[in-house]
Amino acid sequence: MSDWTRKAVLALTCVVPLALGPAELHADGEPQAGREKAKQCESCHGTDGRSVEPSYPNLAGQYESYLIKSLSDYRSGARDHAIMKSFAANLSNQDIEDLAAWYASQQGLEDLSIK
């Protein structure tokens, strides 16, 4: 193995795992695509992001980045909830970004303004 080949192999061993690692999620999903994908969420979280049952959170108007974080935590198991785990398990990164964009685009939850 030439010196050059050895260097190339070394460089690839360093770079490839990085490239194969979990892709970063970004808050730049498509709300309308999310709306279509949200059909399965509606039975609990409502058609307008206001949940049908008070033990489930309202999602309307929630921050996109927080929704992404929640869904990816349900998917990884870092956040534990039987129902959400089974739904999130089948979501791609793009699905998560789109769903987050859809719920974030709705009117609902509010920041607490400092008085």
Add this chain to the structure above:
Amino acid sequence: MPRILSAVLIFAVFLPGTLVALGGDPKAGETKAYTCTGCHGIPGYNNVYPTYKVPKIGGQNYEYLVSALKAYQSGDREHATMELQAQALSDQDIEDVAAYFAALGGGETGK
């Protein structure tokens, strides 16, 4: 007599549930929620790492807020800051702050 006893027992078993259903006091919750506003009261405020915006909780459902705080308190839901904050709260505190946040927006009524 045994009938009265069982009636009392049944009442005692369901009493805690009844109290939870009654909910907290939003007025008392406003004072107790002062610390929460340090993060939840700043629009667009970021969690340090990983970076995401601290969730909006104005208008969130009362029952969900109570269960979220209790999950942080027990460690079922992990977040260093929230676990510490929740551990400092009594059950009454949790119900009061949840009632306060729920009342800030549409809350359970969805208005």
